[in-house]
Amino acid sequence: LPAIFEPARPVLQRIEDAGYEAYFVGGCVRDTVLGDPIHDIDIATSAYPSEIKAIFDRTVDTGIEHGTVMILDHGTGYETTTFRTESGYQDFRRPDNVTFVRSLSEDLKRRDFTINALALKENGEVIDLFNGLEDLKKHLIKAVGNPNERFHEDALRMMRAVRFASKLDFVIATETLTGIKQNADLLGKIAVERIRVEFEKLLMGQNPVAGLSDFLRTGLYRYCPGLANRYDSLSGLLLLNNWQIQNVDQAWAVIVTQLGLNVQETSNFLRQWKTSNELITNVKRMLPVIQELKAQKLSALCLFNAGEKAVQDANQVAKLYGWSIPDEQLKEQYNALPIKSGKELAVNGGTLIKESGIKPGRLLGKILNQLTVEVVNGNLANNKGDLVTEVEKIKKEG
Ligand code: ATP
Ligand code: MG
DSSP states (O other), X not given: OOXXXXXXXXXXHHXXXXXXXXXXXXXXXXXXXXXXXXXXXXXXXXXXXXXXXXXXXXXXXXEGGGTEEEEEETTEEEEEEEOEEEEOOTTSSSOSEEEEOSOHHHHHHTSSBGGGOOEEOTTSOEEOTTOHHXXXXXXXXXXXXXHHXXXXXXXXXXXXXXXXXXXXTOXXXXXXXXXXXXXXXXXXXXXXXXXXXXXXXXXXXXXXXXXXXXXXXXXXXXXXXXXXXXXXXXXXXXXXXXXXXXSHHHHHHHHXXXXXXXXXXXXXXHHHTTOOHHHHHHHHHHHHHHHHHHTTOOOHHHHHXXXXXXXXXXXXXXXXXXXXXXHHHHHHHHHTOSOSSGGGSSOOHHHHHHHHOOOSSHHXXXXXXXXXXXXXXXSSOSSHHHHHHHHHHHHHHO
């Protein structure tokens, strides 16, 4: 058994000692076989949630209606889910009924892809009912069972296929790919937040070009907000060969840049995708920097307005397009700004009201803004005396 699972082993043992079955399942098994780092350990068990709670002192009901209970053990949480089958799927998204069962094979059968349907026993034995190990070796993403049926049951699985193609740099098996092409329209039934999670993981995977290529040729893009008529523009992404996207802000900035959206269009587009307001703000800050990098005329004011994080993120996006400048140079340029935020200005509204007799209101804001721009551009020293003198000048000029 790989060392990573050692601390979780006593948890499986205690469930087994109580007379139930328990296995490590899903992504953690797949990634371990691949030799990739794993981020969380999921456990599947024949014990019902109430039975798990009777065995362990410290548990949290994280999704008890789906059979998921988190076991807390020595400061680590283990998501433990009762074996279950799903039936119904009337609306192409969530099963009408979740039924707890006592058999592992029933549970593995309802999983999406063969590589995700592996179970690992406490003694190190891998349970592989669908040839997942072989598909892992062949780098194949293959639906468990009939792809057509599986995508009918849950259309999100189609997005998961293309995101795993990117994440793992795997190929989607032929019939599975055909199944996606035939059912792509069902993606329209899925909540956009859930599509977004998979799309973001696709963009941040090992081989986004492969994932995007599948996303485009299967037609899935047609059922995503703001992308339906953008095939030509999106295919430009397949020509980018230097993907190094490090976070979701960068990921969305690439899409928005590729689509050629302006700031207002970007807001609308991202709102359709139901991203957070914070993400929208971050991406909007990056756009002017990306444009100035492209035009090879990066200004102090642009750096100032964006702030350090957006500047770095923008350069990372610009790298994809060959518009970036060396990170070190960018850092120096940023650090050379006379002030990094409006708060560092040597005067504030209060000072100007007191010392220059300006009334609170729009004019005051305008003057402060003008002073900030002059200081950032290096035309005015950031000290109170010079700034107040400048205000007198502005007042005279009206
Ligand atoms: P990651 O490393 O990205 O978390 P993962 O394989 O753990 O990958 P999760 O979304 O965390 O992916 O799901 C955990 C497991 O649950 C999957 O490996 C799969 O077995 C199963 N699963 C998740 N979503 C679905 C789905 N829509 N249909 C069928 N099985 C699913
Ligand atoms: Mg997971």
